[in-house]
Amino acid sequence: MNEQELTHEVTARMATTPDDRIRFLMEALVRHLHSFACEVRLTEAEWLQGIRFLTETGQMCDATRQEFILLSDTLGLSSLVDIINHGNQNPEVTATTVLGPFYVPDSPRRAFGASMVEYEDGGRPAIVGGTVRSASGVPIPGAEIDVWQNAATGFYAVQVPDEQPATNLRGIYSTDHRGRYEIRTVRPVPYPIPADGPVGRSLAVTGRHPWRAAHIHAIVSAPGHVTLTTHIFDSASDYLDGDAVFGVSSALVRDFVPDPTGTLVCEHDFVLDVAGG
Amino acid sequence: MNEQELTHEVTARMATTPDDRIRFLMEALVRHLHSFACEVRLTEAEWLQGIRFLTETGQMCDATRQEFILLSDTLGLSSLVDIINHGNQNPEVTATTVLGPFYVPDSPRRAFGASMVEYEDGGRPAIVGGTVRSASGVPIPGAEIDVWQNAATGFYAVQVPDEQPATNLRGIYSTDHRGRYEIRTVRPVPYPIPADGPVGRSLAVTGRHPWRAAHIHAIVSAPGHVTLTTHIFDSASDYLDGDAVFGVSSALVRDFVPDPTGTLVCEHDFVLDVAGG
Numbered sequence: 444m445n446e447q448e449l450t451h452e453v454t455a456r457m458a459t460t461p462d463d464r465i466r467f468l469m470e471a472l473v474r475h476l477h478s479f480a481c482e483v484r485l486t487e488a489e490w491l492q493g494i495r496f497l498t499e500t501g502q503m504c505d506a507t508r509q510e511f512i513l514l515s516d517t518l519g520l521s522s523l524v525d526i527i528n529h530g531n532q533n534p535e536v537t538a539t540t541v542l543g544p545f546y547v548p549d550s551p552r553r554a555f556g557a558s559m560v561e562y563e564d565g566g567r568p569a570i571v572g573g574t575v576r577s578a579s580g581v582p583i584p585g586a587e588i589d590v591w592q593n594a595a596t597g598f599y600a601v602q603v604p605d606e607q608p609a610t611n612l613r614g615i616y617s618t619d620h621r622g623r624y625e626i627r628t629v630r631p632v633p634y635p636i637p638a639d640g641p642v643g644r645s646l647a648v649t650g651r652h653p654w655r656a657a658h659i660h661a662i663v664s665a666p667g668h669v670t671l672t673t674h675i676f677d678s679a680s681d682y683l684d685g686d687a688v689f690g691v692s693s694a695l696v697r698d699f700v701p702d703p704t705g706t707l708v709c710e711h712d713f714v715l716d717v718a719g720g
Numbered sequence: 721m722n723e724q725e726l727t728h729e730v731t732a733r734m735a736t737t738p739d740d741r742i743r744f745l746m747e748a749l750v751r752h753l754h755s756f757a758c759e760v761r762l763t764e765a766e767w768l769q770g771i772r773f774l775t776e777t778g779q780m781c782d783a784t785r786q787e788f789i790l791l792s793d794t795l796g797l798s799s800l801v802d803i804i805n806h807g808n809q810n811p812e813v814t815a816t817t818v819l820g821p822f823y824v825p826d827s828p829r830r831a832f833g834a835s836m837v838e839y840e841d842g843g844r845p846a847i848v849g850g851t852v853r854s855a856s857g858v859p860i861p862g863a864e865i866d867v868w869q870n871a872a873t874g875f876y877a878v879q880v881p882d883e884q885p886a887t888n889l890r891g892i893y894s895t896d897h898r899g900r901y902e903i904r905t906v907r908p909v910p911y912p913i914p915a916d917g918p919v920g921r922s923l924a925v926t927g928r929h930p931w932r933a934a935h936i937h938a939i940v941s942a943p944g945h946v947t948l949t950t951h952i953f954d955s956a957s958d959y960l961d962g963d964a965v966f967g968v969s970s971a972l973v974r975d976f977v978p979d980p981t982g983t984l985v986c987e988h989d990f991v992l993d994v995a996g997g
Contacts, residue, residue: 527758
């Protein structure tokens with residue numbers, strides 16, 4: 444049996460899959476996987492190294508570390524899936540980005556203008572605010588903004604449970620009757636994605652750095668609208684051009700401007716698509 | 721940024737890889753991975769299901785269970801790598817096959833004609849013998865044959881350490897001065913690959929069975945020759961046409977013929993390629 448015959452036999456074996464979509468996915472997966480191995484003439488040693496890499500990647504995962512999402516991020520797959528699923532959206536709608544590995548659900552609800560800083564680490568005070576609008580143009584009162592970001596140390600609370608309170612620098616805010624939101628926080632900082640595992644080694648082997656540009660994450664939702672997963676990037680950050688996970692969209696880069704008291708102010712509106720629209 | 725632009729940016733990021741071969745592998749991996757996601761229009765839910773599947777596959781692995789090799793086997797990748805690396809060999813040389821997940825190194829050395837049965841489970845007695853020859857035609861005295869197979873229960877010793885002695889049904893034999901080897905054993909039986917993990921679930925979802933055709937594994941080596949990893953398949957076995965890991969080569973199928981005492985006799989020669997030839 445030659446290479447083409449084997450690939451044909453394997454895809455043919457998938458024909459028994461009852462679900463049409465899964466059958467299509469499996470046949471395509473086999474075709475592309477085999478095509479990769481044939482193109483590069485994969486050696487047995489390389490195959491075994493790949494098996495070991497994937498095994499270690501799985502074994503690095505636990506309740507607070509998702510090494511396979513990191514791998515997907517650093518291979519640009521996460522951003523690609525984002526483009527595939529949202530690339531054709533209304534251009535007036537705010538750009539989507541990857542969720543990333545540090546989202547924790549059930550953040551505390553916080554009042555308009557309240558601080559989500561629960562741990563002082565010398566981060567520079569900042570106020571992030573703006574309006575949540577519908578693609579139809581009108582502001583949306585009562586929209587929810589679930590935000591999370593890192594501390595001045597570079598770490599998200601979930602990464603350092605012994606150091607930061609679990610709910611530090613995350614919270615769920617709501618827009619007021621004008622559709623405005625306001626968050627008191629600190630300026631986010633660039634940080635390296637966790638580089639002490641197999642994904643970090645793969646970056647080193649390919650001569651890449653692990654740094655992400657400074658950003659705040661947000662998931663914005665409102666009745667009748669498509670939920671938006673997005674970032675706000677700091678225009679003064681390093682790595683906007685070389686983000687390790689290919690997550691930067693120029694449309695999401697904003698200035699953090701000092702007010703007379705020295706507090707940084709960042710104004711950013713979120714525009715949500717109308718559901719089913 | 722559209723899909724093509726993102727793929728280009730990710731492959732361009734690999735350009736910093738110092739090692740030429742790794743750079744080529746990484747660029748090709750990204751191209752094929754992105755091409756798969758684009759072709760199937762991978763949804764976010766499917767992506768997340770894939771992340772979870774790979775995570776579980778890694779976490780299923782331990783010292784005696786290699787779920788990623790099983791995955792590679794059931795996707796035909798292991799056999800494809802075998803064909804890529806050995807498909808162009810001298811056609812007189814014995815066909816190679818995958819190693820499989822149950823190989824254990826350092827089996828006991830056993831004398832010519834000795835039994836490797838250390839645990840009685842009602843398996844039918846068999847003698848497997850033949851000659852190890854060089855592709856140049858001459859028999860090879862002192863060649864080593866490292867063999868392993870399953871018991872009549874379907875299990876390899878490594879799978880059931882509480883049931884079978886660790887060295888049951890495996891051993892290292894040597895050829896005599898005529899290049900002959902002879903192994904006393906029991907007839908191998910078809911068996912399901914371990915189906916209690918994510919790979920087993922993937923077979924179920926695709927309507928596939930987990931069974932392999934009955935076989936004996938062998939790694940045959942001799943000075944001055946290319947080491948051969950191969951199987952001997954029982955011609956009376958089920959699943960020769962539908963082996964779950966795409967491992968059957970018709971050139972490796974042999975009859976197990978009863979002698980006057982009822983013991984099955986299987987005659988099989990191994991032909992090794994000359995090293996550097």
